[in-house]
Amino acid sequence: MxxxxxxxxxxxxxxxxxxxxxxxxxxxxxxxxxxxxxxxxxxxxxxxxxxxxxxxxxxxxxxxxxxxxxxxxxxxxxxxxxxxxxxxxxxxxxxxxxxxxxxxxxxxxxxxxxxxxxxxxxxxxxxxxEGLSAQLELFAENTMQYMLRERDLLLDGIGTPDVRTDMHARSVLIVVRGYHYKEDLQTLRPFIRENRPVIIGVDGGADAVLEAGYHLDMIIGDMDSVTDRTLRGGAELVVHAYRDGRAPGLERLQELGLDESAVAFPASGTSEDIAMLLADEKGASVIVAVGTHGTLEEFLDKGRAGMSSTFLTRLRVGSKLVDAKGVSRLYRQRISTAQLVLLAVAGILALGVALWATPGGQALFQIVGARLDDLLSWFTALFAAYPESSGESALS
The missing domain is CATH 3.50.30.10 (Phosphohistidine domain)
Structure with missing residues (x-):
């Protein structure tokens, strides 16, 4: 400096x-x-x-x-x-x-x-x-406590609310404003365009979805970091509540007049956890996660005991869960026939422009033009002669 x-x-x-x-x-x-x-x-x-x-x-x-x-x-x-x-x-x-x-x-x-x-x-x-070993021990302890406290939800889905958004046999995209979420949304454009998944924004991730130009189906979280404009956008609202039923997020929705259509989801852990559990319980075929936490460094980087719930949630969801980076590596956009035709036309036009820029190319175009004129004249003469011959036949 x-x-x-x-x-x-x-x-x-x-x-x-x-x-x-x-x-x-x-x-x-x-x-x-x-x-x-x-x-x-x-x-x-x-x-x-x-x-x-x-x-x-x-x-x-x-x-x-x-x-x-x-x-x-x-x-x-x-x-x-x-x-x-x-x-x-x-x-x-x-x-x-x-x-x-x-x-x-x-x-x-x-x-x-x-x-x-x-x-x-x-x-x-x-x-x-040097302090990682102590943090790992604490993480393991918190994981066990969460598993005992939420075993009914994790194992049997007990406590999952009824929602109007249909996720059965559909792809679900869960967006958290977390690690590299902007880059992940950009790489997923072909996947989103062709599969049209249900899109769930977790708290501030809902704003990220709209900023990227996509339609939002559901917002899940405590509603403290979502803009009023996004909350009023028509997406289904699921408020993350404490286990005892308290839901601070409902107070904000009441101020906006949106509390009557909102649904509460009492659960421990983080909002991204309950988003995954809800999608899994409602029959999603695949869950694609954007900006969520997937590595040990990311779990510890949030600096709170609740991140142990994310670890167990990922075990619960299992093979349905795919990280956005994995989708971008494995998924390849299918090229449509229209795209191939446009590519061919563009190539022909580019070749024509290149030929016209050379003396030989200009001579070739002149020859082709002359041949086309001859062919057009032949067709014109052919159809011009046909009515005259037909009239003579009728007179005879």
Whole structure:
């Protein structure tokens, strides 16, 4: 970094909400321990001048990928500024972030943190790898607890709500605003066009579906990260509720007047889990997942115990579940007859243009044109003579 970084402060405790109002040049002020890959990629997409984190971007629990993504993108990351920075700073005021991690307003220092450059991030990630064994033990423990708590739902589908969307014997596409969801949706265009699957958006993934230009059949989640416009779009709404029946997402739907048509799905775990379980229970022939979590790194990267449910859900759904990246590798678009005809016509036109650009080609076109004129004259003379001969025969 050469010199201090300046920009207006944009403050948000929830990174995914803050990124919706960030513009290039802003200074993002967050409180996000262990910045995960999805949050970092969302920040990078907005091109902030700097990211100020009240918490530690790498706590040491596991090697989270977020800080490395930010530093590789050239974004200044200042770490561990303290919880007071969230209240001491004012939204929109102009900040100056110095090379030593000092944060100032009008030449008055208001906070000081640690600049997480590439070297510091590498050292912190190496140390965090030593904590993986403890995280794996905790993950296994949480997995067992979830299996005992949700065995009826996992084994027999008990508790799955009735929905009006027909998924029986159809392909179902589940979209989560997660890992590489934009790239996956792009590669799946031929598959979506030819198979017309049922499309389910999980929370913010519903907005991603509409942004990609597709029709949305269902929205599943706690409804906290979906825009009002998307909720009003006509898709069936399934609210993820707690096991005790509480459903905070219904409050927002009540404000929008959409609660009467919504369905509650009480279950532990994550919203992407219940989306997969619902599709499986309703008879989907194949479930294609976009942006969901499939590897150990991705499970741990969310930094919460509930991710163990995703592991068991994938075991429950079994062979029906296909990751979007697998579809793009295995699926090949079928070329239609119309496409082949268009390709042939385009090739002939290109050949004709190339020939016309040469003296020999122009001579060839002149010869072909003369032959066509002769053939046309012959046909004209043939049909012109026919009525005259018929008239003579009639007179005789």
């Amino acid at each position: 050469s010199g201090p970084v300046r920009g207006p402060a944009r403050i948000g405790r929830r990174t995914k909400d803050l990124t919706k109002r960030l513009v290039p040049g802003d200074v993002a002020v967050i409180d996000h321990e262990d910045i995960d890959r999805v949050a970092a990629e969302a920040l990078v997409e907005k091109h902030p001048a700097a990211v100020l984190n009240a918490a530690r971007s790498i706590s040491g629990r596991y090697p989270n990928a977020g800080p490395r993504i930010l530093t590789e993108a050239g974004i200044l990351l200042v770490d561990d500024l303290g919880a007071d920075v969230m209240t001491d700073l004012v939204e929109g005021e102009r900040l100056v972030v110095h090379e030593d991690g000092a944060v100032a307003v009008d030449d008055r220092q208001v906070a000081h943190g640690t600049v997480m450059d590439a070297a510091r991030v590498a050292v912190a990630l190496e140390a965090a790898r």
